[in-house]
Amino acid sequence: MPARIDQQLSRLRGEGRLPLAAVGAFSARELSKPLSELLGRYRDALEHWSEAEEGQRELAHEHAGVKLEDWLGGLRRNADGQWASVQLVSGKLHEGRGYKWHSLVRPWVRHLGLQLCGTPVRSLLVSQTGTLELPPLAAEVARGHLNTLIGAWLEGLRRPLPVAGKAAFGWLSGGDDEEKAAREAAKRYDGGFGMSGEAASSPALARVYPDFASLAESGEFATWAETLYGPLYQLLQRRDDEEQGQ
Template sequence: MRLDVLRQFLRHPVRAFFQQRLQVFFEAPDPDLDEGEPYVRDVLAQWQLRAELLEALRRVPDPADAEPAFRDCLERMRRRGALVAGGLGEAAARALRDSVEAAVDPYRRACEDWPQVSASTLRMESAVPDTHWTFEDTLAGWRRDGQGGWGRIVLLASHLVRGSRYRIAPMMPAWLDHLAAHAHGRSLTTVLVSPQGSVRFEPLDPDRAAGQWQALWAAWREGMRAALPVEIDAAGAWLRAGADPAPGSTARREAEASYARRVEDDLYLRRCYPDFDSLCADGGFFHWARTLYGEASQAIQPYPAAAESGT
């Protein structure tokens, strides 16, 4: 068992039941897309090009060299036809470059906070609770600060903030890595940097991390018996608005509105939970929203902190 099993489950618990347990696929899976983004062809292409630019930033040893890396990346896009020639292409290139501008300074700051790049990997191995399976995986991308503390920096093309609100969905893979490392004995800080919003996860209490790690595997086992009544965007909206399950509460209205948008074009959700009332029957949605995403929601901290950034 590897982290991808839990990543897929947390990203879309209902779909994970169909695909992991039943081996039923209603569409060709694409593990890289952020399903909370409103994808149409042009928007998807822009997201992919933005991801390519950020990957160029990640590969430079010094973020101060971002501009040459961006220019080289944009030129490669032009040569393969991803950007049209002429004035329109130049305008598109400028707009694309501008779309990642807000990620440069937080990424540079994070690299300064954890300046030492480590080529080592963390090997993780443990029993999956109440099964005969063993969890095994490795984590790379490690850095160290001046005091020897561990850190990881994750660059994301998806926006972590929409309006003034954090989005849990694009954070969950990094949160799971953060939790898994703590559950296997390594304390660290994780920084997530995106074109809209940057956050950090601070070191976790070891016992609490171990308990949450066990809870996620227990939830996964339940989710392989039946499709759990939970959806990540609706769960994030509910947690963000105060996690009040009462009918008529702001949190419940926010979750219902979010679910209505998601279920409209999701065959897995429509098959099992065609509306928010069916999702909330017997309180299942509220229980699983807390179990799967509550710890991550509480762990979100702005980066840099307000005092550090002078705001």
């Protein structure tokens, strides 16, 4: 494994994608540091989920006139006959003691689709900051979540929805304390000292909702935050609470 990493770093140097001389050597070391552990954990996961499924599973789902079709592959089975999708993620999925929630949205949608392709499947996301597991869901539960997302997508074609991912997860982190939830959402959307907000990184959002006050003005923000992102947030929070209680 280290030899493969050195080969790739040499290729980057040859392509001129790393700085020259000592600065380049330092950059190469910084790039390689997290890779050995990351690839080691990925290899361990593949060894545990040792049997690779040949071919792909067909996803065919329809709701409200929208057809969702795809082929999902790369599934693996362990000695107990359980199925998993083991995915190597180049970035970070954890932030302090929590998660980089917005980075989990795309894997979450794929995870829901996998539950409609036969047997229950867990998703293992191997990232620089650790391995995160999305547990399997009942097919009917996953179908309901997908239908909700499709409905929101259709509504989003009619008007800009008053919601944003990072701000929504900030709101959810406030729990039942609405004042705290609003503060957390505003901090993520507007930014603050040494912190760029979500609006600043999205010209489309900033054009319609320049600040959190305008995003929350219609009174719909909390509902959309719960509808779109609540199931993912609650699933991992319940799992974490169960693990801490054991």
